Structure formats: C-alpha cells, structure tokens
Amino acid sequence: MNVGLPTTGLGGIFYILSGLLMPFIELIYTFREKSSTARWKVVFRQVGITMGILALIWITSLVLKIFIPNQASNLIPVETNAIYSISYIRIVLASPILALGTILGISWIASLFLRKRPAK
Amino acid sequence: MAENLTVIIPAYNEAASIEDTIRSIQNQTTPPREIIVVDDFSSDETGELAKSLGVSVLRPPKNTGTKAGAQNFALQQVDTKFSMAIDADTILAPDAIEKLIVVLEDEEVAAACGSVIPRYKNTLWERGRYIEYLFAFTFYKPIQDYYEKPLISSGCFSVYRTSNLKEQGGWSTRTMAEDMDLTWSFYAKGYKVRFVPGAVCYPIEPENFDFMKKQLKRWSHGFIQNVMLHSRDTSHLPVLRSMITIGVWDAVVASMAYLLLIPLLAIIFRNPIFLLGYIIDLPAVMVPPIIKGFERKELALTLSSIPSFFVLRTVNCLFVLEAVFSEVILRKRLTVYQKGH
Numbered sequence: 001m002n003v004g005l006p007t008t009g010l011g012g013i014f015y016i017l018s019g020l021l022m023p024f025i026e027l028i029y030t031f032r033e034k035s036s037t038a039r040w041k042v043v044f045r046q047v048g049i050t051m052g053i054l055a056l057i058w059i060t061s062l063v064l065k066i067f068i069p070n071q072a073s074n075l076i077p078v079e080t081n082a083i084y085s086i087s088y089i090r091i092v093l094a095s096p097i098l099a100l101g102t103i104l105g106i107s108w109i110a111s112l113f114l115r116k117r118p119a120k
Numbered sequence: 121m122a123e124n125l126t127v128i129i130p131a132y133n134e135a136a137s138i139e140d141t142i143r144s145i146q147n148q149t150t151p152p153r154e155i156i157v158v159d160d161f162s163s164d165e166t167g168e169l170a171k172s173l174g175v176s177v178l179r180p181p182k183n184t185g186t187k188a189g190a191q192n193f194a195l196q197q198v199d200t201k202f203s204m205a206i207d208a209d210t211i212l213a214p215d216a217i218e219k220l221i222v223v224l225e226d227e228e229v230a231a232a233c234g235s236v237i238p239r240y241k242n243t244l245w246e247r248g249r250y251i252e253y254l255f256a257f258t259f260y261k262p263i264q265d266y267y268e269k270p271l272i273s274s275g276c277f278s279v280y281r282t283s284n285l286k287e288q289g290g291w292s293t294r295t296m297a298e299d300m301d302l303t304w305s306f307y308a309k310g311y312k313v314r315f316v317p318g319a320v321c322y323p324i325e326p327e328n329f330d331f332m333k334k335q336l337k338r339w340s341h342g343f344i345q346n347v348m349l350h351s352r353d354t355s356h357l358p359v360l361r362s363m364i365t366i367g368v369w370d371a372v373v374a375s376m377a378y379l380l381l382i383p384l385l386a387i388i389f390r391n392p393i394f395l396l397g398y399i400i401d402l403p404a405v406m407v408p409p410i411i412k413g414f415e416r417k418e419l420a421l422t423l424s425s426i427p428s429f430f431v432l433r434t435v436n437c438l439f440v441l442e443a444v445f446s447e448v449i450l451r452k453r454l455t456v457y458q459k460g461h
Contacts, residue, residue: 009374012404014366018263046262049408053259056403064400068393100366107365111355 010100017100019050121221122150124201125279129157130190132183134208135164137324142173144211150218153200157208158190166208186457187275188291188298195290198282205291205299207276210323211239220279220319230284230311231303233273234319235261237416245332247425248432249325254409254422255429257317265315269359271367273306273313275299277321284311295349296454297342304346307360308353336436340443341454343371348447372444375437399430 022043029035127145131138138157145155155175159167161183170177178197184190191205202224204217216234223232235257241250264270273280275291275298288305291298303313326332347368354360378398386394406426413422446452 009370009377011366011370011374012401014362015260015263018267019259022263022266042262042266046259046266049259049411052407052411053404056407057401060400060403064396103365103369104362107361108358111358111361114352114355 010096010103013096013100016050016053017097019046022046121202121224122148122217123153125152125204125217125221126154126156126198126200126202126282127152127204127206128191128194128198129155129170129206129208130160130187130194131157131162131166131170131208132160132190133162133164133166135162135166135169137209138166138169139173140211141206141208142170142175144214145206145217146173147214148212148217149215150221152204152217156194156197158184158194160184160190186293186298188293191298192290192293195282195285201282202279203282203285204279205275205277206321207323210276210321212277212322213320216277216319216321217279220277220316223314223316224279224281226312226314228312229281229314230306230309231273231278231280232314232316232319233270233278234315234321235317236274236276237320237322238325239322240324240327241421241425243327244428244431245329246325246327247428248430251405251409251422251425251429252432254412255405258408258412261315262317264363267359268312269307269357269363270313270315271303271360271363272297272300273303273315276323277319295342295345296338296457297346300342300346301349304350304354304360307357308350332432332435333439336439337443337454338457340371340436340439341447343367343440344443344447345453371440375441378434378437379441398434402426402430405429 026035026039026043029039129138129141134141142155142157145152157167157170157175157177159170159177159179161180167177167179176197178194180190180193184193187207195203202221206212220232220234223229236253237257238246238250238253241247261270278299284306285302287309288302292301292305295301306313326335347364350364354364382394382397385397386392409422409426410419413419443454446454
C-alpha cells in the first residue's frame with residue numbers, strides 16, 4: 001500500500017509543506033462556513049506532528065553541526081567559513097524547496113499535454 | 121447502513137486465518153447483511169472452515185489467478201448498496217465497519233478505507249512494516265484525506281458503493297495493485313475516496329524475507345504500472361498528480377541515492393560519515409510513530425521497532441528500482457500474481 005520511501009527526499013518536504021498549509025486553507029473554509037470543530041481537530045493534530053518533525057530536523061542539524069564541521073572542511077574544497085556562511089545555509093535550505101517546485105512545475109506542464117478530461 | 125453491506129473475502133489456502141477474519145466481522149458492533157468467502161480453489165480446508173461458521177462460500181470452477189479475479193467472482197452476487205473487501209488474513213477492530221461506513225452517506229464518496237496495523241510484530245519484517253504503517257497512517261494519510269485524495273483505498277480493508285464498483289467493472293486485473301488502480305479510477309471519474317483513521321484493521325504482514333519480497337515486488341510493479349496507466353486520466357487532478365509525481369521521484373531518486381550515491385561517496389572520499397545518510401532522517405521518522413505508539417500504549421514496542429524500519433526501507437529501494445527498470449526500460453510487465461500476504 002505504501003510504495004515509496006517515507007520521509008526520504010522530496011516526498012517528506014511535500015507533506016511537511018502540505019501540513020503547514022492546512023490551517024490557512026481551513027481558515028478560508030471557516031470564513032466560507034464550511035469548516036467544523038472536527039476538521040480543525042485534524043488540522044491541529046497534523047500541524048502539531050509537522051511542527052514536531054521540523055523541530056527534530058532542526059535539532060538534528062544542530063547536532064550534526066557540532067560533529068560535522070571538521071569532516072566537511074576535509075571533504076569540500078572551499079574555505080570552512082564559507083560552508084557555514086549565511087548565504088550557503090540559505091542555498092542548502094532553499095534547494096530542496098526549489099527542486100520540489102521545479103518537479104511539480106514540470107509535472108503541471110506535462111499535464112497540459114496529457115490532459116484528457118474524463119466523462120463522468 | 122451495515123444492513124446494506126456485503127463483505128467479500130477472497131481466500132486461497134487461508135485455513136490458518138480465515139476463522140479469525142470471519143469471527144471479527146460477525147462480532148462487529150454493526151454486522152453486515154452477508155459475508156461471502158470466495159474459496160479460490162484452495163487445496164486446504166478454507167472452504168469447509170468458512171461454511172462451518174455460517175457464511176456463504178463460493179468456489180469458482182478454477183483458480184482465478186488473482187485476488188481481484190476472486191473478488192469479481194463474488195461481486196456478481198452482491199445486491200446490497202455497499203460492498204466491503206477484506207483480506208482473508210485480516211481481522212477488524214470491533215467498531216471498524218460502523219466507523220468506516222458512515223462516510224459513504226455522502227453520495228459522492230465511492231470508497232473508504234481505514235488504518236492498518238500489523239497483527240503480529242515479532243520479526244524484523246513485521247516490525248519494519250509496523251513503523252511504516254504507523255508513520256503513513258498517522259502523518260501521510262490524514263494529510264491526503266484533508267486534501268480529499270488518499271492515495272490508495274487499501275485492498276485489505278475498504279468499503280465501496282456497489283454501483284460505483286460495478287460501474288468500474290469491479291476490481292481490475294490489469295495491474296498488480298488492484299486497489300490503487302480502483303482508487304485512481306474513481307478519482308478520474310470525479311468520485312471521492314475517504315480515509316477514516318479510527319476504523320482499524322489488523323492484517324498478517326510478511327514474517328520472513330521470502331513473503332516480503334513477493335509483496336514488495338507486487339506493490340512496486342503495481343505502483344509503476346498504475347502510474348503508466350493513469351498518467352492521462354489523473355493529469356487534471358493537481359493534488360493527486362503532485363502526490364504521484366513526488367512518489368515516483370522519491371521512488372527512483374531516493375532509491376538510487378540509497379543504493380548507489382551514499383556508498384559511492386563513502387568510498388570516493390574514504391569517509392564513513394556519508395553512511396549517516398541512511399539514518400539522517402531518524403528523528404523526523406520517529407515523530408508520527410511515537411505519537412501513535414503512545415496513543416496505542418505500545419511505546420516500547422514502537423521504539424524498539426524503529427531500527428527495523430530502516431532495514432525494510434533499504435530493501436524496498438531494491439524492489440522499486442527493479443520495478444522501474446523492468447516496467448519502464450525493459451517493458452517487461454509483471455503479470456503473475458504471487459501471494460505474499
């Protein structure tokens with residue numbers, strides 16, 4: 001039932017972003033009077049899990065920072081300071097989201113060619 | 121609503137488990153009108169055992185070859201508004217049907233599925249699957265349901281609106297994952313599928329590598345076959361299309377990273393630090409299973425099972441890549457259904 005590799009790669013980021021979007025979507029539903037307490041319960045639970053995952057990813061990165069710097073400077077042929085410069089961290093953080101956006105963009109463009117609306 | 125429900129249980133040599141399955145259905149808070157066991161030409165006592173429990177037993181003239189074939193054999197006899205599929209090695213929580221069937225009050229809902237928890241959690245494979253399910257049914261599936269697109273209505277326990285099911289021609293045998301095929305076909309036709317976390321079933325998962333490899337092979341090939349089959353008719357559904365695209369990407373790229381990139385980097389740079397890549401997401405993986413394990417009062421079991429998940433995931437990569445290579449590059453389709461629980 002669950003082909004694929006949970007949390008690995010972009011799938012994890014996709015579901016984290018989807019989870020973070022839920023309260024905003026639910027707010028819109030609330031304004032349109034299509035929401036309910038049961039729906040908000042689901043939203044809070046999933047956002048809570050998502051925040052928990054993000055918190056642990058952040059803690060992991062802190063732990064790795066303590067142990068990895070010496071290793072990284074030996075492996076990557078750039079100045080050690082540059083590896084942890086703000087711009088470098090920004091690139092590292094942004095690249096998976098950019099990759100995700102690119103892939104979803106390509107799939108959207110492909111869908112324009114593939115589109116075949118079914119008759120209900 | 122359950123008085124308008126027929127349960128179909130396809131069974132091939134399931135004498136060891138069929139009794140538990142039937143009793144768990146008979147003991148539901150809202151029992152169904154009829155239970156049909158399709159004894160798919162078993163060579164053991166499956167049919168006799170089922171008959172002794174007072175349910176209808178159908179036996180096709182020869183083995184149908186697939187689970188879908190056996191289910192379709194019974195579907196012809198169904199005249200209730202709702203049909204339920206359950207595997208012959210799966211038992212239900214006492215209120216599973218009651219909780220699941222209510223979402224079909226919405227006429228646009230064609231199918232509904234519940235949570236899946238392995239019945240036994242003894243071997244490495246069962247424990248790996250246990251964590252995989254806790255993760256998926258606590259984190260992924262509720263999000264998919266919120267966006268109205270659960271990726272699969274699991275074949276081991278799902279309820280369908282019979283008219284919608286018959287409109288699709290029943291369960292298709294054209295792929296190795298008939299549940300995924302049916303779910304995506306419903307979406308393509310504009311119907312809804314729902315996930316109800318509180319409706320819980322307990323299947324027997326593969327306890328050894330021999331069974332596990334059959335299941336992983338069938339699922340991996342089934343996934344790729346369905347992606348190829350439904351790429352057109354699901355392209356107008358942005359959420360489903362995105363989930364499938366990301367699923368394919370991870371299945372291919374993450375598998376290659378696991379099996380090739382990580383060991384290669386460790387060898388090239390002569391540094392084992394890269395092997396951390398296998399478990400770098402351990403803390404993130406732990407969150408949903410720990411929450412669910414705590415709720416189920418199985419926290420110790422959950423924590424001790426987490427290492428098994430990483431073994432199963434790495435093995436899974438092999439089967440996913442094999443399926444992509446066979447189905448897409450060699451154009452060699454898997455067509456023989458091998459039972460692996």
